[in-house]
Amino acid sequence: MARSDIIVIGAGIVGLATTHYLKRARPGMRIVVLEKEDAPGKHQTGHNSGVIHAGIYYAPGSLKSRLCKAGADATKRFCQENGIPFDDCGKLIVATDDSELAALDNLRQRAETNGLDIRMVDAAEMTEIEPNVTGLRAILSPASGIVDYGQICRVLRDRLSAEGVEFRFGTSVTGLRETSGEVTVETDAGDIAGAMVVACCGLQADRIAEMSGLADDFRIIPFRGEYFRLSQTAGALVRHLIYPVPDPSLPFLGVHLTKMIGGYTTVGPNAVFSFGRETYERNGVAMADLARSLAFPGFWKLMSRSVRPGLHELHGTLSRRVYLERCRRYCPALTLDDLEAYPPGIRAQAVSRDGKMIDDFLLRQTARTIHVCNAPSPAATSAFPIGAEIGEQILQKISS
Numbered sequence: 001m002a003r004s005d006i007i008v009i010g011a012g013i014v015g016l017a018t019t020h021y022l023k024r025a026r027p028g029m030r031i032v033v034l035e036k037e038d039a040p041g042k043h044q045t046g047h048n049s050g051v052i053h054a055g056i057y058y059a060p061g062s063l064k065s066r067l068c069k070a071g072a073d074a075t076k077r078f079c080q081e082n083g084i085p086f087d088d089c090g091k092l093i094v095a096t097d098d099s100e101l102a103a104l105d106n107l108r109q110r111a112e113t114n115g116l117d118i119r120m121v122d123a124a125e126m127t128e129i130e131p132n133v134t135g136l137r138a139i140l141s142p143a144s145g146i147v148d149y150g151q152i153c154r155v156l157r158d159r160l161s162a163e164g165v166e167f168r169f170g171t172s173v174t175g176l177r178e179t180s181g182e183v184t185v186e187t188d189a190g191d192i193a194g195a196m197v198v199a200c201c202g203l204q205a206d207r208i209a210e211m212s213g214l215a216d217d218f219r220i221i222p223f224r225g226e227y228f229r230l231s232q233t234a235g236a237l238v239r240h241l242i243y244p245v246p247d248p249s250l251p252f253l254g255v256h257l258t259k260m261i262g263g264y265t266t267v268g269p270n271a272v273f274s275f276g277r278e279t280y281e282r283n284g285v286a287m288a289d290l291a292r293s294l295a296f297p298g299f300w301k302l303m304s305r306s307v308r309p310g311l312h313e314l315h316g317t318l319s320r321r322v323y324l325e326r327c328r329r330y331c332p333a334l335t336l337d338d339l340e341a342y343p344p345g346i347r348a349q350a351v352s353r354d355g356k357m358i359d360d361f362l363l364r365q366t367a368r369t370i371h372v373c374n375a376p377s378p379a380a381t382s383a384f385p386i387g388a389e390i391g392e393q394i395l396q397k398i399s400s
Helices: 013-025 063-082 098-113 123-129 149-162 202-210 287-294 297-304 307-318 320-328 383-399
Strands: 002-009 031-035 091-095 119-122 137-141 145-147 166-169 173-178 183-187 192-199 218-225 228-230 241-244 256-259 265-268 339-341 345-352 362-365 369-374
Touching: 002 013, 002 183, 013 031, 013 149, 013 383, 031 192, 063 145, 063 149, 063 383, 091 098, 091 123, 098 137, 119 123, 123 137, 145 149, 149 166, 192 202, 192 383, 202 218, 202 345, 202 369, 218 287, 218 297, 265 320, 297 307, 297 345, 307 320, 320 339, 345 369, 362 383, 369 383
Parallel strands: 002 031, 002 192, 031 166, 091 241, 192 369
Antiparallel strands: 091 137, 119 137, 173 183, 183 192, 218 345, 228 265, 228 339, 241 256, 256 265, 362 369
């Protein structure tokens, strides 16, 4: 049986950032990364908006608020060191009517409590800096930016491979066996034993955590985020990231305009229940995933209390015009012809047994395993400090 010091399950950005930290701390450590796909960052990491979040939205004192700001700095530093393009384009969170002003002010207070560099912008200044954006008031976040997280993953893979990390792509984990002395990962390509296992499995996080007895009280419920790409003629309409004020009755941030590193702009995402965790094409059905969601009591409790938000999001899915009107509230120059097809993403959202979405990052562990059970946005931005947090816990365990 093959052996290693540390086994990392999952080659998304959090798994690779954890491996990166461990290799910096212990260059001689033997690490194997297992990934069921043929390349890194194939799921959430490679299907998101590419935003480097500043940390405006997150509750003071939460892991998200603590790690996001540090993560933004670390992400930009890694890009500078490795020649990866990024853009500090800044973000405007725009209130378009009086009913949103109180929520916008709450966001301002939260951002200031989190120590962020933001300022309020009135309608006149908004017109100066974004002539095609309409609103009453906005928060300007100069530190928000964009990057290709998939490229960060590919650079990490190449660097880590050169440093001796072994990557086993196309390898699916089928079981975990833990004893007092080691942990064995069972795969479809043979078993491998090590001192510690780190599972950073995103959309499959609950399935892997279940192998360690850590997933009785939560389930990953997948939400599909649908995007459009702006046409070439409309692609230069905005200079910043443009976000609405989040509706507190809805679980996500709302449909926004996002400049992308490739020189174009996307619109989205919405958030609708997905019938599969990796069914990107036409929202296909994966029966095992669907059955797993439907069998969890928390799913039904979540759905029962989310009828209005669910219908709101579904309406946008069924009507491109509805989707457009949500953007036209703050960017009235957009037309239906400006919305072109773009690949969707699927968000892994941990839901508790009582039907509540788990908002913060969630790490759980046994004596020889650490599982990242919930890592929604801004996990990509926060990946390097999340990796450092996990890495420190591992080093303490193997040193004790």
